[in-house]
Amino acid sequence: MSRPTVQFIDDTRTAGEWLRAADELSQRVIHMDARTAYSRVREGEYEGTPFAAELSSLMFLAGEDKPLPHAAE
Amino acid sequence: MPITGRQPTECFNTFRDHLGPLLAATLGSRHAVVLRNDGDHRRQLTLGPPNALAGVKLDSSRGSFHFSMKQSLEVVPEREGSKLWRLKTREYRYAIYATDDELAEALLRWEYIAEPPAGKTWCKHHFQIGRLDRKAVTLPFNSGALDLNRLHTPTGFVLVEYVLRFLLTDMGVKPASVDWETVLEDSQEKFFKEFSGRTS
Numbered sequence: 001m002s003r004p005t006v007q008f009i010d011d012t013r014t015a016g017e018w019l020r021a022a023d024e025l026s027q028r029v030i031h032m033d034a035r036t037a038y039s040r041v042r043e044g045e046y047e048g049t050p051f052a053a054e055l056s057s058l059m060f061l062a063g064e065d066k067p068l069p070h071a072a073e
Numbered sequence: 074m075p076i077t078g079r080q081p082t083e084c085f086n087t088f089r090d091h092l093g094p095l096l097a098a099t100l101g102s103r104h105a106v107v108l109r110n111d112g113d114h115r116r117q118l119t120l121g122p123p124n125a126l127a128g129v130k131l132d133s134s135r136g137s138f139h140f141s142m143k144q145s146l147e148v149v150p151e152r153e154g155s156k157l158w159r160l161k162t163r164e165y166r167y168a169i170y171a172t173d174d175e176l177a178e179a180l181l182r183w184e185y186i187a188e189p190p191a192g193k194t195w196c197k198h199h200f201q202i203g204r205l206d207r208k209a210v211t212l213p214f215n216s217g218a219l220d221l222n223r224l225h226t227p228t229g230f231v232l233v234e235y236v237l238r239f240l241l242t243d244m245g246v247k248p249a250s251v252d253w254e255t256v257l258e259d260s261q262e263k264f265f266k267e268f269s270g271r272t273s
Binding site: 002003004005006007008009010011012013014015018029030042043046047048049050051053054056057060061062063065 | 089090093094096097098102104105106107108109110111112115117119123126127128141143145163164166168170173174175176177178179182188190201203204222256
């Protein structure tokens, strides 16, 4: 007997469209473009916030989550 | 043994079919999961409506709070030349928020990041306590204090089953089914037997 489950909502977009979504999010919440915002998030700014988590998710889907070059000391 | 499939979609569907009943039995069927994907090899699962960055609102014996669950997954060839695909977790994040403020820190969060940003040497699997009203929660330590927000306390791989149990037992969320403990135990057992090379 199968158990009840939850609804799964599919949301398929191209990498470019996910990057656009990231830009819209970043502009709306902290008034900057996604790549600039993401670099700050990866440095620790906005750590622990829903915004940082959502931006990271969108950048992952956009394929923009490659390791950053090592920052200069 | 990880989740594998002859097509990427097969891997994602196996995971989806495992997760759906688990969430329904614990938190209830009313919370949807958004499956975001790039149409190729990446999926991102998020509990709650598409625009709810802080996740779903839960009621509990401690009052209401927000719970966010995110899993970033990708499929890779099982090995070079193989026709099989294997599911990998790139990141997971389970967080408890007091409100749905998009810039408020999570009170509690469990995270796994497969590739931390360059220069970050903390444990990939960790637990953190957030700041309250932008003030750090601290522990007296020797002549100073430990800022709990800055500690990446190691955890090991945290299953979603563990966090769901925490919500029901420690945070006082009412279980959505009477057999939730059995569902959690069965789900954990299945994970270790069928989806993972881990033993605990």
